[in-house]
Amino acid sequence: MPNLSDATRHRILYGGDYNPEQWPEETWHEDVRLMRAAGVNSVTLGVFSWGKLEPRPGVHDFGWLDRLMDLMHAGGIGVVLATPTASPPPWLGHLHPDTLPRDEDGRTEWWGGRQHFSHSSATYRRHAAAITEALAARYAGHPALTMWHINNEYCTYDHGDEAATRFRRWLQDRYGTLDALNTAWCTAFWSQGYGDWAEVLPARRTHYLKNPTQALDFRRFTSDMLLECYVAERDIVRRHTPHLPVTTNFMPLWSGQDAWRWAEEEDVVSVDLYPDPRDPFGAQEGALVQDMTRSQARGPWLLMEQAAGPVNWRGVNHPKPRGLNRLWSLQAVARGADAVCYFQWRQSRQGAEKFHSGMVSHAGAEGRTYQEVKQLGADLAKLGPHAADSTVTADVAVLHDWHSWWAGAQDGRLSTRFDYTDVLRAWHRALWGAHLTTDFAHPEHDLTPYKAVVVPQLYALTDAAIDNLLAYARGGGTLVCGFLTGVADEDDRVRPGGMDARLRELFGIRTLHEWWPLETDETAACDGFRGTLWSEEIEPDGTATETVRYKGGELDGLPAVLRKGRAWYLSTLPEPDALRELLARIAADAGARPVLDGLPARVEAVRRGDLLFLLHHGRDPVTVDVPGTHRDLLTDATVTDRVTLGRYGVAVLAEPAS
Template sequence: MINQRVPKIWYGGDYNPEQWDKATMEEDLRMFELAGVDVATLNVFSWAKTQRDEHSYDFTWLDEIMDRLAEEGVHVCLATSTGAHPAWMAKKYPDILRVDYDGRKRKFGGRHNSCPNSPTYRKYSALMARKLAERYKDHPALVIWHVSNEYGGYCYCDNCESQFRIWLKERYGTLDKLNAAWNTGFWGHTLYEWDEIVVPNALSEEFGGNRTFFQGISLDYRRFQSDSLLACYRLERDELKKITPDMPVTTNLMGFYPELDYFEWAKHMDVVSWDNYPAIDTPVSFTAMSHNLMRGLKSGQPFMLMEQTPSVQNWSPYNSAKRPGVMRLWSYQAVAHGADTVMFFQLRRSVGACEKFHGALIEHVGHEHTRVFRECAELGAELQQLGDQLLGSRSNAKVAIMYDWENRWALELSSGPSKALNYVDEVHKYYDALYQLNIQTDIIGVEEDLGKYDVMVAPVMYMVKPGVARRVEQFVSRGGTFVTTFFSGIVNENDLVTLGGHPGELRHVMGIWAEEIDALLPGQHNQIEWNQEWGSLRGSYPCGLLCDVIHAETAEVLAGYGSDFYKGTPVVTRNRFGEGLAYYVASSPDSKFLQGFLANLCEEQGVKPLLNTPTGVEVTERVKDGGSYLFVLNHNAEEMTFDAGSAKLFDLLSNRQVSGHVTIPGRDVMILKRSAAQS
């Protein structure tokens, strides 16, 4: 638990007092107290201020700020400042500058502009981390280290090319094995020397930003770049840990960000933290799924909400203000799904540059008499009231959805079968159906322990990594329910097709084989004809995107297609395997079908909704010491009524007992405590 030195849900965010004078900082500290701010993130982009040249370091400005915050009882999440290198470094050491996808050498500017394989960047970033650790290791304000900021972006320079060859040697050992893994016999690409390997970008194998002629090399380059950026993080983390071994270290992730394999990154983080920036029209279920992904990166461990905006954000096409109550509602949604902090970017609005219109606790007007500040101060007071009650509590989900970044990369790089196929969207369709049913659901990686769950869903499991099929078989044979979908079991970890019929290694447990894959045009549909009674399912349901034409082997056919040349062939099957069941959904159904289908599966396994609520009223649960906390979040603008059951539950926010039919105001939140005896 990270909150030991501040034993409550941390409240605060990014603070940049180096951009202001001392009088302004003093006024900020006054308003921090009014708002209940107890943790500030410092030094995120201050490398140039601290290090003016190779040998000169000046921390006096940071000393003053750290000391002043400590005096006021505000603790510090201290960043290493290495998210943007100084101009002098780019001028003197051009190896630090990235080369972009089109082969152009960048100049100084922007941020995330450092080549992850630059010896210069690695040297000076690690040195900065060490100097910070040596200077502030005993500072009373320090509560956590924050390495760099929002890692991302690929580089295609000569440094990366040479290091990529070394990475490949370590992965494959010999060129013969590499040639086999990449299938280089295709188009005469056989490689005879390691230095014949070039980076895959617009000058070689790729085109259009995410399309490639050779999936093998492009897939490996994404693995390599993720590993390269991770190596930069680890260099700084290791320097911090040498000097402050007991101080937690993190870096802020970005939800379903496509370029980095966060399951691998999380292995090297003491706590996962992330930045949550939904647009005004982002489905609330997608935000919930993103929180659950962050929770799932470390097997359900609570995470940090490192950034969100108190009001508007500056980069969306339409930067709408959060309506009254929404900031509080979305903050509690994060806590409901596992956050033990609520933090903002930013605490005071910048006066210039691209983030001057990004929201903040303290607006440009510079005082506390704003709607945004009032709402933030009210939330700060509530978090003080909650104290440490929720800290360390976890999800107890019995349903999980499997998500894999490498599977996503391989799907996106694939030539066919449909440009409309979007892995994250298909995962979200299944998550949203469970969300609407108020079924608690984890998002997990392929290495997670499946034995904790009763129902496992793996949408579009295109890539089956070594050992995964065997683990699925064990899960099902021991009584679990497994669901996968169209375009699953197609390739191995090198994106080579598993021969012998789709779904490849999953064929045995699924009891079917797929003969063809039909890609439907936008707006074109087939039908799932459900001609038996099973819960609420009956009749015809639209399906589209892709249609696998499958044959049942040992599986039972539950539904057939309604039209086209494969009319009447199976579209939904169920295979009994050992003590459990494996379901195959051969097309992409609508939400009505998925809700009915998944409700039936959960009911078969004894997995029940947390509560029955109207549409737009979210329910999730955190458990601790045998008891539980039910979060009821009304995302509607209007008040709603739900049935809380006959047991008396205690609402931590209103300090009252509730039971039976309960009315919750629009955009409001309830945290209902249920004792161990009631759980």
């Protein structure tokens, strides 16, 4: 099966979405000149070009794309060719209203934006396959073509009638009988029992709370329908170009896709990443997404989109300060990216995203953005032969599962104060702050390679996942679980005792009496720290070897943290410093060590292959102790024992050639 290395060939791909149909053709030659000057070696073409490629049903206009493909090849720039199916032309919705999605209130989502397609529409799928077939047949042998990009940011929900028909079929495949569905959905509650498949609907608007398992299955169904759309187009281009890799771009921590399952269907895993430059934790957000994407890819991955400057969809859209674009791009390389790309090459002058930045901004080639883009291109050219195709290893795994997220995010839960992704970020931030490199893993994955496994929160766990956690812990692994874990099964059915009995035994819990969610700004005093968001009334069974207790209030004297052997349970979320210190101590006891000891504040260290990346997320110069002699690949300077990093500075250290 083709992979990213087939396209990179020991280099880092650099470029981004190129939308030349927005510009006069005379601009194209100037674009190629500027691309070459900036070190761009890859562009993505055609993402939103369906209307230009097929202006009327069955009528194709490929001449402009022919000229572009030839122009890119002549300029030494490879093309990632996109299927344009994320944004159907107006004629498709006008002639075939069944291709348009409907929201949970039954309202149609019309053309005029993008992603206006029903994943369940047979008509949409037929037309999407036809334009994909035409593209693949025409350009399969073109020397500029290096990779396929299917659709764009799959994120469509549909509650319409055709989706309802497919949902029933999906449920029949999952459950077999209505009796099994009624049991799984607990339809005895509120008189919801189904006697005919025709009565079953998508999770449309209800007067009060929806059936939680119905809503959970609708999320699963939506992810599967979108995946069917992707696979159908992927298989078409694979048939024409079996030697070329195929990808589609994930959005970071997007709730609508089970990305573990999707990644198995991709030759290359790619992601779009847009941390807020004003967010003090923007670098950690980037690290989290990069670690997750690398783990889904099980190796090098592709940064499909980022912003060279401001975006256009936040309430206030700030530019990136000087040097931050370079720093965050090299952070992605440090954490396994073999491609650094942007949306988009040239900033649009009109349209909904005219204030979203481009590699060439409205200021043009003399602007700061393009000048920084040129510097980054030179850096990536230096790193490519040394970094591309190499791996990042981690001693610690963070467990994450979309199905558990979906189940725990339902209405009618105990607290709306906390969000699953906020808890996930808090735990990853603690490990990142302790300078521990982490992978992500599904709870049913093989966990034996890791010295420590942490579970920030997995509300719903299958029996297979629980057995996997037990086997890991009983096999000598260090397991750390956060609150509200193991509460429900895959049907969102609360397990007897409020937590799976096997997990209670593992952690030394006799009874979980009550959950005590905390109010906004409320904390729970504990021995040595304060807990946030949550607390639990736990009665231990006397087998725990270490206990941190609550102090004061209703839970005074009861355990906040339990340790039994190498298994830990946290019934609250410690404040950030306390969580970092606790996880760092647990990881150290398990044999997991930071990449480098004694790092200054705001300096990140990551080892990729034989290279040591040092990334400074501050503005004031710092000195980092690095024992031995190394060569900085970015400056070609020899450094001995220490290196100084300036504002947003980066050093990439290799052992000097003997």
